[in-house]
Amino acid sequence: MAPTETLTPERILAATEDVLRRHGAAKATVVDVARALGVSHGSVYRHFGTKAELRGAVTRRWLDRTTAVLAEVVAGPEEPPAKLRLWFAALFDAKRHKAGDDPELFDTYSVLARENSDVVYAHIDELTDQLTAILQEGVGQGRFEAPDIGVTARALFEATTQFHDPVHAPEWSRPGAQQSFDTVLTLLLRGIAAR
Template sequence: MPPPSEPLTPERILAATEEVLRRHGAAKANVVDVARALGVSHGSVYRHFATKAELRGAVTKRWLDRTTALLADVVAGSEAPTAKLRHWLSALFDAKRHKAGDDPELFATYTVLTTEQGGVVDAHIDELIGQLTVILQEGVAQGEFAIEDLPVTARALFEATAHFHDPVHAPEWSRPDAQGAFEAVVALVTRGIAARPA
């Protein structure tokens, strides 16, 4: 239990919530468990998060934001657009595969939470598609990609690779042929948007 003098912050509450979720799962974890882990009353938690649903939404966003931040670093990098697109798709697949494989109980818990938190997930997907749009825009500007509608193409790319980042497909990510299948899809989509020589 943390020292009582340590201030209660939203970040501390979210970190404790994640630990409670890891121990108890989404069905059994509650605000009282989080408060107990922090050594405070459940009323103190409610002063930061008005409802259990708000707390669950915030912890889900925190979990998803880790992937968004990792991918933002790829977008900000100096690679050529085609290489950057491949890197971004690979980083997304790797991040999801590690979450599923490294901590399967927590991944299963967050899979339940993301089903409950549709708005949080939609915002996350919009952020990811926004990142893809930036990469595609760079590719068009540098003559690597031939794309007429950037947002539509970014969404299509995201959906075309869903097998490698949608949690519903997680059981297949550890198969021996998963990496080869991923690389084949990435080669296909990058070829599909490549600018043709004049």
């Protein structure tokens, strides 16, 4: 990129992703990012005070892409049971694509996620808030039973960990993974269905 362009946090984050893709988490440096942008590393530090802050912002940016896709499902017109199924399917699909489409970058982000657990926990809170919204809609329509909606949302998220936690990524492409996902989701939906 030409150094005459205005240096913005977004440009820095995009360049950081490219550098991470090329060098990996262990070797990528702020100097590499600055070089890719045609600026001094001090210019990068004016936007992100430390390397850790930059890596945390990249991690948040990566996770926010999934959050945005899922927010569209939450806002969608589907009935709550269908919406809940679509939400989990979109989450599984997003994670599966990230792992399968660019395994090296996925490995890099897995390293960054371990470094930035506070960012990951905030992401999980956002996702459970989305689930809570779907459950509230379903309870309000008499479609779901959930004595404590927040606890139920967290339980649903944790019950599906196998299909979205990166530690399980090697299992996502195995034969039968989709069938296992569908079966777990069907059981969970039965468990919260209004009687």
